[in-house]
Amino acid sequence: MFSPFGFGFSPFGFSPFGFGFGLPLPLVLLAVGGLALTSFRSSRGIEASDQPGAALCLQVACYCDDRQNSLFGKLNKIASSADTDSELGLQSLVSDTCLAILRSSKDWLAARTESEIAGLLKNDVDAAYNRLVVTERSKWEVEQKALKRTAPGQPTYMVATLVVLLRSAQPLKPISQNGDLRDALQNLAAAVSVDDNLLAAEVLWTPEDTNDVMDRDELFLNFPELVSV
Template sequence: MHKKLQQAFKRLLKPLFVLFLVFTLALSHADGALAASGGRIGGGSFRMPSSGRGYSSPRTYAPPGGGYYPAPYPVYPGGGFGFPFVVPVFGFGGGLFGLLIFLAIAGFLVQSFRRAASGGDEVGYSSNPTVSISRLQVGLLANARELQQELNYIAETADTNSPEGRVEVLQEASLALLRHPEYWVYAGGGTQQARLNAAESTFNRLVLAERSKFSEETLSNVNNQLKEATRKQALPSAEQLDNPTRLITEGPGEYIIVTLLAATLGKFEIPQINNADDLRQALRQIGSIPGEQLLAFEVLWTPQAENDVLTSEDVLAQYPELKLV
């Protein structure tokens, strides 16, 4: 009797084990379906530009004989009151010496009032200014295949180490999206602000959140480090196994998602996006950020690899905040 129970248990265990394997494979395929390949372009640093308003070289004057020499006294921007040259100034005596002392004090007071009025936010009057971090996302129909090709070309040729190159990439990516309004389906975006000493970690969190949605990065150019990888072939889903013709007839996917991230000095904000006009305005704004304001940027898109798939279910799962435009 005991042996019969063991044999019956073994016969039951085998189909249970097979069922467990099938269930595990099904879950792994479902997880894989929620990720596609991605491309990435980025660069920059969170350091104050050397040419910013926070630094100014000593002023010079031109003597009668030509040439330029440092001014013989410190010059303080923002001050200046037109008192007569020989009138005594508040107990400092008359003449040039008293006037220079008064101008120094006046310049110091003017700058102090400016700092107090702006709360230290004005770029150039604070060593820890405000940084605006903007994110703009656009979901397009996958028929916009030329957009993927444009982004691939930008990634392969961009100079992401220079301020001019970074501005050009952001402009070209914005223009590529502006040229394809007929494919716009979804959009979303927003801006958050942080001080310079905390902005880098905020920016990196947003970048990592977007990169984590990719199954792998098959093309990237970050700080002029160009990397290309061959797309790893994922296991077909159960639906594709039931209908093998889908593996051949299906195109590159239903949607393309493009994300633009920009960290800028000072207060900058893209509009709330509720329709195509709002999206057009936001693309123009983020594409026109000047080089002296742009600290860092990222352009990310998925799918990147040819014949990769990003379905409507993937978009709903990974980008639930996007709105129809």
């Protein structure tokens, strides 16, 4: 299994994912399945500020009976054409991921949100984003090792995770029903689409291989925070 950890430059100083120095150049880090991609976009007069930035996490569990036409197939298709070399491309990627999850609502099983609102471009919001990323990557790596191998295309449970760092956003509300998840996805897509608002993003899902299968017990064992919807 290829680890999504890679090298990058952090706008906040030291980064646990690679080398960093304190220049205001936002890092755009995207992990798609098991592949890490990095790209940079130029800053637009970004300065350290006590105005609140937002580190947000949204996680969804689905049952993929028909892999090709389920969220599994949709995310792989999005990843195959993703353009992370531009701000617009990254915005489109995150928005398309939210839309793909919305269009898979009949397969939703469980979900959760987590929000950290803290000082922008200071260690507090950076630490919040990095904490979310490290936590979710750790779950991803544990689950990848536990997956069962089977014939290609078999039905499976899956978990998709979005972690984003935004210049400005409202906290995502806790999820207890389908309507809450729908609202969270729509609000996240709207916040990401605001010009110059998206600073970093990470997308993870498991299983990533067509031969791997996750069962229901593994899902809730490795992702216990998920709330049934």
